[in-house]
Amino acid sequence: MNAHLKMDGQQDNVLDDMAQNVIGTQTPRRDGPLKVTGQAPYAAEFGDGSEAVGVLVRATITKGRVRSIDEAAARAMAGVLAVITDERLLRNPAQGTANEAPVQGPRDVAYFGQPIALVVADTFENARFAAQNIAVTYDEAGDAVTDPLDGAAHIDRPDAKQIDQGDIDAAMRDAAFTVDASFTTPSQNSAAMEPHASVAKWDGEQLTLWGSLQMLNYNRNELADSLGVKPENVRVLAPYVGGGFGSKLGLAPEAVAAAIAARELDRPVRVVLTRQQVFEATMRRSSTLQRVRLAATADGDLTAVGHDATVSNLPGETFSEPVALATHFLYAGKNRAYRHNIARVNRTCAGSMRAPGEAVGMLALENAMDELAHKAGIDPVDLRLRNIPDTHPENGKEFSSRRFAECLSQGAERFGWSARPTTPGSRREGEWLIGYGMASAARGNILMEARARVTLHRDATATVETDMTDIGTGTYTILAQIAGEMLGLPVESITVKLGDSDFPSGSGSGGSWGAGSVGSAVFLACQKLRADIAATLDAVPSDLTLKDGTVTTANVQRSLSDTLEQDIAAVGHIEPGESSETVQQAGFGAHFAEVGVNAVTGETRVRRMLGVFSAGRILNEQTARSQCHGGMIFGIGAALTEELVHDPRDGHVVNHDLAEYHVPVNLDVPQLDVMFLQERDAWANPIQSKGVGELGISGAGAAITNAIFNATGVRVRDYPATLDKILPDLPEMDG
Numbered sequence: 001m002n003a004h005l006k007m008d009g010q011q012d013n014v015l016d017d018m019a020q021n022v023i024g025t026q027t028p029r030r031d032g033p034l035k036v037t038g039q040a041p042y043a044a045e046f047g048d049g050s051e052a053v054g055v056l057v058r059a060t061i062t063k064g065r066v067r068s069i070d071e072a073a074a075r076a077m078a079g080v081l082a083v084i085t086d087e088r089l090l091r092n093p094a095q096g097t098a099n100e101a102p103v104q105g106p107r108d109v110a111y112f113g114q115p116i117a118l119v120v121a122d123t124f125e126n127a128r129f130a131a132q133n134i135a136v137t138y139d140e141a142g143d144a145v146t147d148p149l150d151g152a153a154h155i156d157r158p159d160a161k162q163i164d165q166g167d168i169d170a171a172m173r174d175a176a177f178t179v180d181a182s183f184t185t186p187s188q189n190s191a192a193m194e195p196h197a198s199v200a201k202w203d204g205e206q207l208t209l210w211g212s213l214q215m216l217n218y219n220r221n222e223l224a225d226s227l228g229v230k231p232e233n234v235r236v237l238a239p240y241v242g243g244g245f246g247s248k249l250g251l252a253p254e255a256v257a258a259a260i261a262a263r264e265l266d267r268p269v270r271v272v273l274t275r276q277q278v279f280e281a282t283m284r285r286s287s288t289l290q291r292v293r294l295a296a297t298a299d300g301d302l303t304a305v306g307h308d309a310t311v312s313n314l315p316g317e318t319f320s321e322p323v324a325l326a327t328h329f330l331y332a333g334k335n336r337a338y339r340h341n342i343a344r345v346n347r348t349c350a351g352s353m354r355a356p357g358e359a360v361g362m363l364a365l366e367n368a369m370d371e372l373a374h375k376a377g378i379d380p381v382d383l384r385l386r387n388i389p390d391t392h393p394e395n396g397k398e399f400s401s402r403r404f405a406e407c408l409s410q411g412a413e414r415f416g417w418s419a420r421p422t423t424p425g426s427r428r429e430g431e432w433l434i435g436y437g438m439a440s441a442a443r444g445n446i447l448m449e450a451r452a453r454v455t456l457h458r459d460a461t462a463t464v465e466t467d468m469t470d471i472g473t474g475t476y477t478i479l480a481q482i483a484g485e486m487l488g489l490p491v492e493s494i495t496v497k498l499g500d501s502d503f504p505s506g507s508g509s510g511g512s513w514g515a516g517s518v519g520s521a522v523f524l525a526c527q528k529l530r531a532d533i534a535a536t537l538d539a540v541p542s543d544l545t546l547k548d549g550t551v552t553t554a555n556v557q558r559s560l561s562d563t564l565e566q567d568i569a570a571v572g573h574i575e576p577g578e579s580s581e582t583v584q585q586a587g588f589g590a591h592f593a594e595v596g597v598n599a600v601t602g603e604t605r606v607r608r609m610l611g612v613f614s615a616g617r618i619l620n621e622q623t624a625r626s627q628c629h630g631g632m633i634f635g636i637g638a639a640l641t642e643e644l645v646h647d648p649r650d651g652h653v654v655n656h657d658l659a660e661y662h663v664p665v666n667l668d669v670p671q672l673d674v675m676f677l678q679e680r681d682a683w684a685n686p687i688q689s690k691g692v693g694e695l696g697i698s699g700a701g702a703a704i705t706n707a708i709f710n711a712t713g714v715r716v717r718d719y720p721a722t723l724d725k726i727l728p729d730l731p732e733m734d735g
Contacts (some may be wrong), residue, residue, distance in 0.1 A: 194242025512691025631696020
């Protein structure tokens, strides 16, 4: 039986009326023990040892065409089983939710490091040796462009992203205070702990692929389309994924390569990207050049907001970093202007990385707001509070729910913001200059179509099945909590099965929409099961109480196992409707940071951080807090260390491993404090939750660079804020 809901309006708050009280609690991740004891199998670990091993051959030119590959010489090398040069090999990874094959045809080279072939051997060492020593000749093009800002790149200007409202030039001219500043952010890499990996096996016409992927409902279709087979002949399995952050939303080169090789050899094939290949052949976050313009009255009321951006991607790719996403709705200002430019360059493909748009766009916006506050002599928190719009400032939509003001005010109180030095560079502790900074957080909320099957067994246990993945976010635990709450069962009695494309199609893990979408599908399935139970007792569902494995109705209590004559099952199906168009949905928050900047070396240390967030119903406070911690740590990296460096001569990634691409480590991360404000959003979904996984990164880095200014008087507009950008302008030490 199916239970279907299209979100065309507000939904009743049902979960608060349940009696089990497991939603919202700090429930530990049920997959945790498996992971810390090495019992959770990841993609590369599947198989029985009979698999051949493939290693990608990658281009050593920036642009051109492969003229020849000496396959015969490679096959003569020790242990080599095959050299795959099939035109179905991927040139670019797939964008998230593509649902079809990405760019194929490896002989046309569009960037340095692009996969052009696969060498398969009996061992990894033999495959790697052959891949590194295979002879390739090229017809190299002379018009490669590697720098999006050198003037040689072709610039696309999508009409839909060039927006004017009012007269921003007049507003800037007439304002009491203005900011007109440019900012740059570098390319970044998701650098998930688990590398991209696939194991492919054919049984006749049926392909099974174990992969490190985030969205199986799309990935199966992308793989089938790439291979030219029917989707029903493809099964994708990803029960455990060691992080993705957007880089595994779409199909990557290793999956198609493994499948083609396994078919040709009639043998399972494993392809695991090295860390260097992950950096060079999967998605990067685009670098950006941003210009932010703000105009305000003498009292600090915004009269104009402008946000222009130049981002980059390969020719033909449709994705472009949506830098101004939050700028559109976060602050008031009747005069508004946006310009969006896409520079076409020969660099690794750009795509979605955690909080695409807000993660980099809010760095510039929130730095500009801090600069305006300083110019106007207004506290940065007060400036934001006075410019919260009543409705969406561009389309007039009401906000579905919003506790933005409380995030700012309660965060300031909890952090001790009133002790902030009002004069930059005025507080010292020995060699250390101390400063406070803050920034707003905002991330749009999205509902995606999702299905889940829930089976309630006669022994008072239940099973949840969906192809949804758990990429470290706690999906296994949260879906068990929702089912347990609705069915009156302890979470220990719920079995959750994920990451199998044979299960009902979920939303996939991405865009912070997973828990709200597939969680709502589980909720709907359980709601149908409650109705079925009520029907067997000649009761109405609203009179039914399920708790601790018992059923109570009309003052009569019986065990659930005695009530059920057989297992019963239902499939919940949620899909977006008019709600997403009727109101503006978003999560909101505020970041506060204290930093110390060494007056001698220019080194910055984050001493403490606070994040205050409102994101609808918090389904599991422990996993939600962990997500916000991760986002804030991403913010530390964006502010201080992370930068993907491209060699200007050929565009190749210089720092293509974790030794040289500097993510924050333990000593970089202080004690992090996270506070959630209670909220329900009836417009978002039936469980009234919003996404939280990307809200935590949005604006986080700006709080740190604003704190650097408060500590030193130095504005860093070229991210990351490494010491060489701070040291030259530091105030001199006394004595």
